[in-house]
Amino acid sequence: MEGILVATYRCNARCHMCNTWQFPTTPDQEMDPKYYERFPRLKFLNITGGEPFLREDLEDIVKIVKPKCDRICISTNGYFTEKIVDLAKKFNGKIGIRISIEGLPAANDELRGIKDGFDHGLRTLLQLKRMGMKDIGFGITVSDRNAKDLLELYELAKHLKVEFATAIVHNAYYFHKFDNQITKKDEITEAFTELIRELFKTWRPKNWFRAYFNHGIINYVHGGERLMPCNMGTDVFLCEPWGDIKPCNVLDETMGNIKEQTFEEIWKSERAEEVRRMAKNCGRNCWMIGSASPEIKKRKWFVLMWILKNKWSY
Numbered sequence: 001m002e003g004i005l006v007a008t009y010r011c012n013a014r015c016h017m018c019n020t021w022q023f024p025t026t027p028d029q030e031m032d033p034k035y036y037e038r039f040p041r042l043k044f045l046n047i048t049g050g051e052p053f054l055r056e057d058l059e060d061i062v063k064i065v066k067p068k069c070d071r072i073c074i075s076t077n078g079y080f081t082e083k084i085v086d087l088a089k090k091f092n093g094k095i096g097i098r099i100s101i102e103g104l105p106a107a108n109d110e111l112r113g114i115k116d117g118f119d120h121g122l123r124t125l126l127q128l129k130r131m132g133m134k135d136i137g138f139g140i141t142v143s144d145r146n147a148k149d150l151l152e153l154y155e156l157a158k159h160l161k162v163e164f165a166t167a168i169v170h171n172a173y174y175f176h177k178f179d180n181q182i183t184k185k186d187e188i189t190e191a192f193t194e195l196i197r198e199l200f201k202t203w204r205p206k207n208w209f210r211a212y213f214n215h216g217i218i219n220y221v222h223g224g225e226r227l228m229p230c231n232m233g234t235d236v237f238l239c240e241p242w243g244d245i246k247p248c249n250v251l252d253e254t255m256g257n258i259k260e261q262t263f264e265e266i267w268k269s270e271r272a273e274e275v276r277r278m279a280k281n282c283g284r285n286c287w288m289i290g291s292a293s294p295e296i297k298k299r300k301w302f303v304l305m306w307i308l309k310n311k312w313s314y
Contacts, residue, residue, distance in 0.1 A: 002294055003042050003069075004238040004249065006174075007061060008050040013077050014113025015102075017143055017169045019176035020050055030241040031259055033060040038263050039068050039239075046290065048075040050241075053083045059090060066091065073098055073135065078121030079114060085127050096135035098165055099125055103140065103149030111146055125162060137163025142191070142217075144184040150191040154198060166195070166210075168217045170286055174249035185221050192218050193314070200311045208307045209300070211314070213292055220287040227287075228295040233272070233279040235294045247279040250286055 008030055011021040039045075045065055052058055052074055066072055073096030076084060084097060102111040105118040114120070121138075128136045138157050142150055150166070157164035168188075169180040182188065192214050199207040199214070216227045233247025233255070240246065243259040245266050253275045256266035266272060296303055 001040060001042055002044040002236045002290075003039065003046070004236065004290055005036070005045055005047045005061070005065065006049060006238065006240055006249075007047055007052040007055050007058060008241050010054045011050040011077075012054065012079055012114065013051065013117070016111050016113070016145065017141060017175065017177060017180050020174070023176050024050070025241045027055075030055065031243045033057055033064055035243060035259050036061055036064045036239075038258050039065060040263050040267075042069045044071045044073070045069045046073050046075060051077055051079070053080045053087075059087055062087065062091065062095065066095070071135075072096060075100065075139065076124075077112060077114065077117060078124040079117060081120060081124040081127060084124050085131070088128055088131060088133060093128075093131055093133040097124075097128055097133070098137055098139045098163070101138045101140060101153060103146040104152055107146045107149050111143075125160070129160065129162065135163070137165060139165035139167065141167040141169060142188060143169045143180070144182060144188070147184065147188045147191040151194055151198070154195055164210075165289065166192075166214055166217065167288060168220060170250070170288065172250040172286075173252040182221055188221055189218050192221075196314050200314060208311065209296060209303055211310075212296065212303045212306055213289065215306075215310075215314075216287045216292060220285065224285070226285045228292065228299060230279060230282075230286075230291050231295065232291050233276045235298075236290060237267075247275055248291060249288075250284055251275070251279050251282050253278055 008025055009020050010024040014021055053076055075098050078099035099121045101121050102108045108118040109115060125136060138153060140153055154164050171178045171180050196211045196214050199211040219227055238246045238248055239258060243257045244254045245256055245258055246254055255272040255275050256269060
């Protein structure tokens with residue numbers, strides 16, 4: 001099982017594709033870290049926000065959940081360099097950090113609404129790399145306004161020898177956005193097609209599987225049905241800052257609250273089964289790494305066949 005822990009909805013960014021910053025949680029709405037003791041054993045946990053490093057007790061959260069997880073990765077805009085580096089040092093670099101960068105400096109700072117945000121993010125990444133951390137990298141959310149920077153950011157990540165994650169704009173309650181639109185479909189398709197070709201040129205199998213994920217993004221952009229089933233709420237859960245357990249960041253349906261019940265009680269409840277049925281039939285066809293990655297892992301032989309078919313011809 002995998003999890004998404006939304007630590008806070010407070011955020012120092014003003015992103016064009018996300019209005020979460022307009023609806024911040026207050027510290028007293030964010031549950032005490034002790035309740036995360038109730039989480040089950042997880043293969044992977046993504047700690048996200050908002051901006052997680054605005055929580056003064058983030059270290060306490062990581063201390064509690066890390067022993068329960070094979071891998072933890074914190075998503076951040078990278079602005080709070082000192083806090084991020086200090087936390088990484090306290091855990092001997094044995095956590096993952098993904099810094100959200102929306103393109104080269106001008107595009108990033110405009111789309112994220114943070115002055116010198118690119119500089120802060122890059123500085124944070126370089127300091128983490130100097131520490132010898134391995135599980136670090138950039139993440140970009142592509143839209144009409146930054147598709148042209150996709151390849152350049154990939155090249156930067158490649159030269160720095162860090163990971164490179166991609167996403168496409170979505171609408172969801174989590175973002176408080178329902179008017180994100182993709183109009184430059186050809187431009188975005190061309191950018192992702194070139195990225196797939198570049199990923200296929202490498203001799204790193206992980207990049208080939210990422211090529212398949214990016215192929216799924218192209219399919220989503222053109223309104224296609226999901227390439228794989230969605231099992232959010234079955235293989236993955238999302239925990240809100242106040243403890244509500246939901247299937248994902250798109251379907252705003254609650255299974256229960258971790259402050260009031262054990263995780264097992266929530267997960268095996270009739271309400272959880274009802275929400276799972278909703279998730280399987282929601283019809284949104286979204287394609288985000290949180291829902292696609294578990295399915296890709298389960299169907300790796302299918303993806304491998306796709307790779308063999310397309311690696312030299314995409």
